[in-house]
Amino acid sequence: MSTQWSPAFNKTYPDRLLQSVQELPPVDLFVTTADDKLEPPIITINTVLSLLALDYPSHKLACYVSDDGCSPLIFYALHEASKFAIHWVPFCKKYNVQIRAPFRYFCDEDNKCMTNNEEFRQEWSRMKDMYDNLSRKIDVDPNSIPNLLQGEYTVFSNTHRTDHPAIIKVIWENKEMVEDGLPHLIYISREKRPKQPHHFKAGAMNVLTRVSGLITNAPFILNVDCDMFVNNPKTVLHAMSILLDSKGEKEVAFAQCPQQFYATLKDDPFGNQLTILYKYLGAGLAGLQGIFYGGTNCFHRRKVIYGLFPDDVGKGNKLSDEELKQKFGASKQLRKSVVDTFEGKIYAPSDVIIVTKAVEEANQVAGYGYEYRTGWGKQVGWMYGSITEDVHTGLTMHEKGWRSELCTPDPIAFRGCAPIGGPTSMSQQKRWATGMLEIFFGKHCPIFGTIFGKLSFRQFLAYMWIINWGFNPVAQVCYASLTAYCIITNSNFLPKDWGIYIPTAVVVIYKIYNLYEYLDSGMSIRAWWNNQRMSIITPMNAGFCGFITILLKLLGISDTVFDITKKDIPPSNDDTHDKNAGRHTFDESLVFLPGTTILLLQLTAIFIKLFGFQPQGVLSGNYECGMAEILCSVYVIICYWPFLKGLFGTGKYGIPLTTICKGGILTCLFVCLCRKTVSV
Ligand SMILES: O=c1ccn([C@@H]2O[C@H](COP(=O)(O)OP(=O)(O)O[C@H]3O[C@H](CO)[C@@H](O)[C@H](O)[C@H]3O)[C@@H](O)[C@H]2O)c(=O)[nH]1
Ligand SMILES: [Mn+2]
Secondary structure: OOOOOOOOOOOOOHHHHHOOOOOOOOOEEEEOOOOOOOHHHHHHHHHHHHHHHHOOOOOOHEEEEEEEEEEEEEEHHHHHHHHHHHHHHHHHHHHOOOOOOOHHHHOOEEEEEEEEHHHHHHHHHHHHHHHHHHHHOOOOHHHHHOOOOOOHHHOOOEEEEOOOOOOEEEEEEOOOOOOOOOOEEEEOOOEOOOOOOHHHHHHHHHHHHHHHHOOOOOOOEEEOOOEEEEEOOHHHHHHHHHHHHHHHHEEEEEEOOOOOOOOOOOOOOOOOHHHHHHHHHHHHHHHHOOOOOOOOOOOEEHHHHOOOOOHHHHOOOOOOHHHHHHHOOOOOOHHHHHHHOOOOOEEEOHHHHHHHHHHHHHHHHOOOOOOOOOOOOOEOOOOOOOOHHHHHHHHHHHHHOOOOEEOOOOOOOOOEEEOOHHHHHHHHHHHHHHHHHHHOOOOOHHHHHHOOOOOOOOHHHHHHHHHHHHHHHHHHHHHHHHHHHHHHHHHOOOOHHHHHHHHHHHHHHHHHHHHHHHHHHHOHHHHHHHHHHHHHHHHHHHHHHHHHHHHHHHHHOOOOOOOOOOOOOOOOOOHHHHHOOOOOOOOHHHHHHHHHHHHHHHHHHHHHHOOOOOOOOOOHHOOOOOHHHHHHHHHHHHHOOOHHHHHHHOOHOOOOOHHHHHHHHHHHHHHHHHHHHOOO
């Protein structure tokens, strides 16, 4: 409640920006991809194409793609995409195309039919043919890749995704630094060696930061995940309106655009479209110290990434060379670029031509040993120690006293893939719950941040709210078990007199307000209900497993891993009407065990009640199980409707028999234990 109490909104006017600043600053664009199977190259290149076509002087942009999968296919796809971009980018700019990711643009045939302009129609068709050709070309069988491994591709021979040297390739260089050309496009696959920690996405971001520091060293950085294409070509201008504001430099560390999705399923069946979260929580946070960093669609100030405090803005470099070395590592070139960043020096276009030369040095900073005994991941760059490196990194900035802002242009800035299907969605949410707990148990816990740092009290509460994604599941599982326990043992935990009205009223008012938020945002009651339901299902399954993972980590038994979310090739418009779309799917993973057990437990409890198997007369009348406990149990069953269907479903729509058996055994154990407590 505290978080949403004082909402604030930003309105940006990019046209006025062009009047008030003399020159626009350079911006480095980072894209991360990590697995060419889970993240098909066609998705990545669409994101890259949309970035290359941004409405911003192209000699001020440079696009860096980090490939943690070391995939020649991604490299090949980027190469082909850059050839297509030579035609695509001028086309978009000439006709002021809004969606510059071709797969979304060509989805909509209306774009062509809407106009009578014959020249446009012809060009449209030519572009479409070229794009179809490109998609066919990169849709190659992975086995044919060895044939691709000639010339440029030889560096990929004898590489394995977890064992290879650093590979940095300039795919396209804007040699003449022309304003309406194509931005530089650079491929980076950092060095990896077996058993050497690489810190997942945070590690990749730090390599991108260093490599780009050596090549273009732009004062601003935009980072997107491989599936987040630009939906509004003026986005950079909107973000710059916030960051270049005279007050901005002293206060605002980053400008975050909301994560929204395309080709979404109707009524948000998996409760993961985040619309309400960004709208209300985002506005609420904007009224405090600012929105959390969401890992993608975010514009950062490079010097803040380098660890600058707000009080030191404008004071230039205050670090000695020794300190620079300790923090930023051995590369002299890099340290020089860091000093430039602190001093606000921007490379002139004439300096930048040495891209190829910088690449040699870049190989050094992309090596796995480069960070050894430096401040990367601890004092500077993206923070290590949590698999939700985004919230973690943003938190350290807020703890230093920086603010952040939400940037919400119209049309919305970016769009990406929301996970479709139970297992993908659950594994993503499990990672988030795990990552939040890692933050809580880490050095940057918000509690310390408020006491010793500059995290404001209400911002602290907001961070605790989101960290609670990791703790709340335990409470939910306990309560669900408690209702079942009360029914089975004929006891109660809710008051029987008027005392019951107070908690009921609180819950009902909260739910009604929540429903209002959905309706006010133009969403349906169904979408509200789906989110309610998922707010029971997701924590008890994904969140609970996340909690167990952290217990195992704290006990030193196993470490946490960043499981990449599978990105499905976007369905064409017709597929979204598929009758099974939105139906819950399951797999063998343990993530579905807690939910299955809870459901079986509630069913058993209701069965015991209905058939009169409850023990009688153990407790006096006032302490017996009442209507309230039964209603709670029924509510849980209704929420678990998709699981109930899953008990009887087949194939991917059914809960696997092994999971049901395991759940059954746990349920029996629970019932036996309950009975024991009564008989004692
Ligand atoms: O070892 C890795 C693992 C992941 N990634 C990239 O990280 C991004 C995010 O991964 P994804 O599987 O899409 O995770 P999501 O749950 O969709 O991502 C959300 O949550 C993450 C933190 O858990 C943030 O990093 C993301 O920005 C945010 O969008 C993708 O571009 C990946 O290619 C890497 O580069 N290296
Ligand atoms: Mn994602």
